[in-house]
Amino acid sequence: MTTRFEARDPLFEQRVRESFRMQPLMAFIGAELVAVTPGRCEIRLPFRNELAQQNGFFHGGIIGTLADNAGGFAAYSLMPHDAGVLTVEYKLNLMAPADGEMLRAEGDVVRAGRNLVVSRAEVHVAQGDRWVHCASMQQTLMTMHGKGVS
Amino acid sequence: MTTRFEARDPLFEQRVRESFRMQPLMAFIGAELVAVTPGRCEIRLPFRNELAQQNGFFHGGIIGTLADNAGGFAAYSLMPHDAGVLTVEYKLNLMAPADGEMLRAEGDVVRAGRNLVVSRAEVHVAQGDRWVHCASMQQTLMTMHGKGVS
Amino acid sequence: MTTRFEARDPLFEQRVRESFRMQPLMAFIGAELVAVTPGRCEIRLPFRNELAQQNGFFHGGIIGTLADNAGGFAAYSLMPHDAGVLTVEYKLNLMAPADGEMLRAEGDVVRAGRNLVVSRAEVHVAQGDRWVHCASMQQTLMTMHGKGVS
Amino acid sequence: MTTRFEARDPLFEQRVRESFRMQPLMAFIGAELVAVTPGRCEIRLPFRNELAQQNGFFHGGIIGTLADNAGGFAAYSLMPHDAGVLTVEYKLNLMAPADGEMLRAEGDVVRAGRNLVVSRAEVHVAQGDRWVHCASMQQTLMTMHGKGVS
Numbered sequence: 126m127t128t129r130f131e132a133r134d135p136l137f138e139q140r141v142r143e144s145f146r147m148q149p150l151m152a153f154i155g156a157e158l159v160a161v162t163p164g165r166c167e168i169r170l171p172f173r174n175e176l177a178q179q180n181g182f183f184h185g186g187i188i189g190t191l192a193d194n195a196g197g198f199a200a201y202s203l204m205p206h207d208a209g210v211l212t213v214e215y216k217l218n219l220m221a222p223a224d225g226e227m228l229r230a231e232g233d234v235v236r237a238g239r240n241l242v243v244s245r246a247e248v249h250v251a252q253g254d255r256w257v258h259c260a261s262m263q264q265t266l267m268t269m270h271g272k273g274v275s
Numbered sequence: 276m277t278t279r280f281e282a283r284d285p286l287f288e289q290r291v292r293e294s295f296r297m298q299p300l301m302a303f304i305g306a307e308l309v310a311v312t313p314g315r316c317e318i319r320l321p322f323r324n325e326l327a328q329q330n331g332f333f334h335g336g337i338i339g340t341l342a343d344n345a346g347g348f349a350a351y352s353l354m355p356h357d358a359g360v361l362t363v364e365y366k367l368n369l370m371a372p373a374d375g376e377m378l379r380a381e382g383d384v385v386r387a388g389r390n391l392v393v394s395r396a397e398v399h400v401a402q403g404d405r406w407v408h409c410a411s412m413q414q415t416l417m418t419m420h421g422k423g424v425s
Numbered sequence: 426m427t428t429r430f431e432a433r434d435p436l437f438e439q440r441v442r443e444s445f446r447m448q449p450l451m452a453f454i455g456a457e458l459v460a461v462t463p464g465r466c467e468i469r470l471p472f473r474n475e476l477a478q479q480n481g482f483f484h485g486g487i488i489g490t491l492a493d494n495a496g497g498f499a500a501y502s503l504m505p506h507d508a509g510v511l512t513v514e515y516k517l518n519l520m521a522p523a524d525g526e527m528l529r530a531e532g533d534v535v536r537a538g539r540n541l542v543v544s545r546a547e548v549h550v551a552q553g554d555r556w557v558h559c560a561s562m563q564q565t566l567m568t569m570h571g572k573g574v575s
Numbered sequence: 576m577t578t579r580f581e582a583r584d585p586l587f588e589q590r591v592r593e594s595f596r597m598q599p600l601m602a603f604i605g606a607e608l609v610a611v612t613p614g615r616c617e618i619r620l621p622f623r624n625e626l627a628q629q630n631g632f633f634h635g636g637i638i639g640t641l642a643d644n645a646g647g648f649a650a651y652s653l654m655p656h657d658a659g660v661l662t663v664e665y666k667l668n669l670m671a672p673a674d675g676e677m678l679r680a681e682g683d684v685v686r687a688g689r690n691l692v693v694s695r696a697e698v699h700v701a702q703g704d705r706w707v708h709c710a711s712m713q714q715t716l717m718t719m720h721g722k723g724v725s
Binding site for chain 1: 513514516541565567
Binding site: 144147148149150152153174175176177179184185186187189190191193211212213214215216217218219 | 294297299300302303325326328329334335336339340341343344361362363364365366367368369
């Protein structure tokens with residue numbers, strides 16, 4: 126996770142933020158794009174009861190949604206200006222109850238090929254003043270050359 | 276997918292429906308538990324713009340949420356009356372744009388062990404009068420003996 | 426798993442069998458390509474102690490090898506004559522001890538896109554006169570257009 | 576990956592090395608257990624033609640075998656003295672051709688629960704004097720309490 130990447134597109138941050146804003150689901154659940162750097166993206170989501178499963182914790186599907194986006198935008202940050210990004214698949218391990226006030230998903234590119242990108246995301250949940258590691262994701266994405274959103 | 280299962284708990288349907296109702300996220304996104312039989316569960320979700328990604332299709336995280344629940348409740352239908360269910364992990368392939376009016380996730384138990392259960396789910400999207408196969412999931416669940424919701 | 430596929434390449438069987446023969450690992454472990462039809466492939470492997478883990482059962486890595494190949498050749502059977510096939514990723518659930526005399530991996534294409542193909546494989550182990558379902562795989566493959574082996 | 580673990584069993588290294596030796600497959604393919612520390616395990620495997628796929632590179636199944644074992648023994652190093660370890664599932668991304676003289680799999684525990692452990696493994700291939708990152712794995716393992724090998 127220590128590999129440093131360089132963005133090919135100097136306007137990558139603007140492009141990622143624009144794509145995030147264009148996803149109605151992010152506003153619907155209340156997610157915030159905290160930071161994006163080349164090959165890395167962090168998204169946070171405050172708890173609200175509507176996002177819970179039967180025990181009052183964040184639902185696993187919401188954890189997957191955040192992880193998918195964090196890994197996906199990490200990948201998208203490295204793509205050419207005119208490209209779109211597509212999630213091919215993701216695999217999520219839920220390791221501890223996501224019982225807390227805030228969810229944080231940090232996505233990191235593992236390897237960026239010309240067409241396929243592999244990302245990972247770590248998801249933590251805030252319990253008082255500590256962050257509990259509650260999920261880990263591994264993901265494959267595809268660069269859609271010439272199919273950017275704008 | 277043709278294996279037939281028998282439910283150990285004659286009240287399995289009531290138990291699954293109650294657990295579904297206790298997940299606030301299902302009401303929030305508008306999902307409906309259509310049917311549950313031993314080892315099988317179907318959930319549907321009408322499209323609304325709040326659930327979309329940047330192209331106006333169902334967001335991959337929502338597809339994962341539905342698939343996770345369909346596979347999870349399929350597993351839960353086979354568990355003892357006093358057990359709870361926990362998703363250990365799931366892996367989702369997104370195979371076609373989920374561009375349509377309705378999402379349908381069908382979960383099926385592949386193998387039910389005493390502690391671990393493996394499920395799969397197929398997700399289709401309604402485009403006019405046909406159902407397009409848009410995602411496939413494979414999932415591991417754990418039986419939480421003696422930790423049922425009621 | 427009931428979808429019927431048509432092979433674009435009338436010589437698909439010969440091409441798949443040739444590719445199987447060109448994998449030294451298959452001969453090394455003693456695997457046999459039993460059958461290949463469009464979108465489907467079956468491989469068998471008799472037990473020998475060299476393939477075992479610490480309890481004398483087939484090693485999980487060998488199960489993965491067989492499943493990867495069964496799913497991969499199922500995908501390859503549908504590809505154009507001049508294409509090569511590449512495994513992007515696979516996910517394998519080991520569901521029961523692979524304790525028996527023979528391993529059988531059946532691979533099936535779930536969806537064949539122009540570039541990406543999703544396959545699954547079921548692995549059974551022969552215990553006397555019955556086949557025990559011991560593993561399930563879900564896999565993503567890529568068509569390498571114009572990069573066939575010959 | 577920076578979490579430090581402590582082994583509950585002071586004889587963990589001996590136990591892991593003994594289990595490795597008891598897997599006939601490791602000797603058959605020529606794999607060597609290079610190092611094991613609490614929550615971490617490294618395995619190496621020199622290339623030989625018998626392990627190749629059709630292009631003369633390490634076969635994906637062999638990469639999976641090494642990754643499965645590296646992650647599994649990393650998990651096993653943290654388990655109680657009388658426990659056994661079982662791979663529940665693993666997911667492997669193949670990111671670059673494993674074209675080289677030696678394969679190195681490094682397994683790391685991500686989270687060790689009482690029953691379930693999540694590990695990852697990174698696989699590199701030696702090409703002359705550099706190591707190319709060719710595969711990444713994420714894996715779930717189960718502690719079999721009281722079912723150790725000895």
